[in-house]
Amino acid sequence: MTLFRIFLVAALGVITVYTAIVIANHGLNLFPAFFGDMAGMGWAGQFNLDFMFMLALSAIWTAWRNGFSAGGLGLAVVAFFGGMPFLCIYLLFLIARTGGDMRRVLLGDARA
Numbered sequence: 192m193t194l195f196r197i198f199l200v201a202a203l204g205v206i207t208v209y210t211a212i213v214i215a216n217h218g219l220n221l222f223p224a225f226f227g228d229m230a231g232m233g234w235a236g237q238f239n240l241d242f243m244f245m246l247a248l249s250a251i252w253t254a255w256r257n258g259f260s261a262g263g264l265g266l267a268v269v270a271f272f273g274g275m276p277f278l279c280i281y282l283l284f285l286i287a288r289t290g291g292d293m294r295r296v297l298l299g300d301a302r303a
Contacts, residue, residue: 192291196283203279210276246271249278256299 217224229236250271257263270277282296289295294303 192286192293196286199279199283203276203283206275206279246274249274253281256297258299258301 225239228239250267253270254263254267257266266281270281285296289300292303297303
């Protein structure tokens with residue numbers, strides 16, 4: 192569990208710094224580049240499409256874990272648009288709240 196938490200903190204740190212540099216150099220206008228690559232039907236577009244489905248999977252899991260409640264659906268939207276930073280923070284929060292019980296982290300308290 193310690194290595195997993197270290198990974199989450201490291202991933203959060205790296206993606207935060209990388210994102211800050213990209214924003215500083217290119218601004219916040221992500222969507223034309225993201226969808227433009229997909230429209231180009233190249234490898235960058237394939238990666239973006241794959242990544243978008245991973246974001247959707249993260250959002251669906253987040254909503255499901257929270258019983259598709261209003262709060263869970265709100266978190267799902269944040270998961271989809273927040274990507275890895277959201278998932279790292281959310282998993283670290285859940286690990287702390289559940290005492291590291293991965294059944295409760297992954298399934299939620301009601302299902303575990």
